[in-house]
Amino acid sequence: MLNAHQSYKTAAIATADRGKLVIMIYDHCIKWTKKAEEELASSQVEKMVRAVQRVQNGLTELMCALDMEKGGDIAKNLFRLYEFYSRHLTEAIKDRSAGHLQEVMGMMSALREAWLVAVENVRREDHGSLSEKAGSQLSLVS
Numbered sequence: 001m002l003n004a005h006q007s008y009k010t011a012a013i014a015t016a017d018r019g020k021l022v023i024m025i026y027d028h029c030i031k032w033t034k035k036a037e038e039e040l041a042s043s044q045v046e047k048m049v050r051a052v053q054r055v056q057n058g059l060t061e062l063m064c065a066l067d068m069e070k071g072g073d074i075a076k077n078l079f080r081l082y083e084f085y086s087r088h089l090t091e092a093i094k095d096r097s098a099g100h101l102q103e104v105m106g107m108m109s110a111l112r113e114a115w116l117v118a119v120e121n122v123r124r125e126d127h128g129s130l131s132e133k134a135g136s137q138l139s140l141v142s
Contacts, residue, residue: 019119022065026112029058033089033105037098045096052089055104059086081111 036051059082066075085104092100 018065019115019122022062023112023115023119025058025061025065026108026115029055029062030105030108030112032058033101033108036089036092037101037105040092040096040098040101049093052093052101055089056086081107 032051032054036048036055039045039048039051063079063082066079068075068079071078085108088100088104091097092104
């Protein structure tokens with residue numbers, strides 16, 4: 001069953017568009033931040049650290065995905081925000097702080113929602129421009 005689940009996840013990642021991949025990484029980070037909080041609550045510090053490392057790996061992926069040239073100030077600000085999240089998570093480990101984990105999770109959840117809206121808007125715009133192109137091509141054929 002695990003192999004089938006892993007195959008499904010691999011296929012979902014391989015076929016996802018860029019916006020969907022960003023949201024998937026946010027989902028990964030949020031899931032593992034929750035897991036880190038659960039492990040901390042049950043005094044499983046080593047497991048909490050491993051969960052935080054998985055979140056930080058996701059943050060690294062988000063940082064690497066930024067296009068600093070095209071993204072301008074937005075990309076630079078996201079990069080700084082992801083760095084802040086990573087430092088805050090390191091502090092969560094050092095201080096054994098559920099509060100730090102909750103703060104990062106809350107901020108990432110809010111940003112994930114913003115990404116969902118942005119991705120949907122881009123899809124809508126792309127669909128609209130495709131419809132306009134199709135309509136103009138039809139008028140050329142008529």
